[in-house]
Amino acid sequence: MNWDDLKILLSLSRYGSTRKAAAQLGVSNTTVMRRLDGLEEALAGKLFDRTPDGFQATALAAELLPIAQGVEETLDEAERRLVGMDAQLTGGIKVSLPLWSAHPIYDALAKFSQQYPGIDLDISASDDHVDLARREADLAIRGMPKEKRPPKDIVGIKLMPISIGYYVHTNLLTEAAKGLRELTYIGSAPRHKQGELVTAGSLGLSGRHLFHSLMPRLMAVKHQLGVAVLPSMMAAEDPELLLLPNVPATHWGYIWVLHHKDLRQSARIRALFKHLSLLEKV
Known part of the structure; x- marks a missing residue:
């Protein structure tokens, strides 16, 4: 048994599928299955049950997982400490951005790249939680509600405020005002409900569509499917998107830049x- 085998065990337990585990580890599905088969053969036992809902850990896997997690935490801490002692302005930085980021952030990254030619940026984009302790990224930019703060092991600073509002395409608003078309409301997934200001019913809108993440919801509004909650800085980039009349935008939270201590x-x-952090002063 080696660390590569334990990484397979951890990834399959977390993601439940060879495809997601392979993507997280940067290997092929075939490699994941080959290493899993080899580990199960070496242990003379089954680590996962293959079910329609994905890979489910067996009792044997449950016994091994705390050991694998302990090894992972030790190695991650050692790697963070080594990177933390690096005094050179060279090397790579893994940066995790939201799927949508404001233009000032990209402008700042471009200027940084010009100013520090020895540093390479490895950029990924996701709206999912990023585990900085496990070095899924060195630095993350994320939006957080105004009442939340980063965990105690995370260093963070607010870059800019986030306001959200109900936005609609100007053509759709005009047609609705003329009685040619009814405005409908584009809903969001349950985990995004806290970003909604008021209920669709109180706006006098009937719900019709459901878009589970921010970028598809933006595209739905741009293509005149209805009214949806969007960050104001995102909607402002398209002059054809307008706030729903008499429903002002409200302060939701802040964009933070974060890294492990x-x-x-x-x-x-x-x-x-x-x-x-200079964006805070812009």
């Missing part, structure tokens, strides 16, 4: 963190 002595992490 163990990386605060890394010269390149510190340089990017400081560079992005």
Whole structure:
């Protein structure tokens, strides 16, 4: 048994599928299955039941998982500490952005790249939680509600406020005002409901569509499918999108830049963190 085998065990237990585990590990589905088969053969036992809902950990896997998690935490901490002691303005930085990010953030990253030619940026985009302790990213930019703060092991600073409102395409609003078309409401997935200001019913709108993430919801509004909650800075990039009349935007939270506390002595992490923090003053 080696660390590569334990990584397969951890990824399959977390994601429940070879496809997602392979994507997280940067290997092929075939490699995941080959290593899993080899590990099960070495242990003379079954680690996962293959079910229609994905891979389900067996009792044997449940016994091994705490050991694998302990090894992972030790290695992750060692890696963070090594990166944190790096005094060179060279190397790579893994940055996780939301699926949608404001233009000032991309402008800041472009200027940073010009200013520090020895530092390479490895950019990924997701609206999912990013585990900075496990170094899924060195630095993350995320929106958080105004009442929330980063966890105690995470260093963070607010970059800019986020306001949200109900937006509609100007053509759709005009048609509705003329009685040619009824405005309908585009709903969101349950985990995004906290971002909604008032209920669709109180707006006098009937719900029709459901879009489970931000970018599809933006495209739905742009293509005149209805009214939806959007960040104001996102909607402002399209002059044809307007706030629903008599429903003002409201302050929802802030965009934060975040990194694990163990990386605060890394010269390149510190340089990017400081560079992005200047957006706070813009």
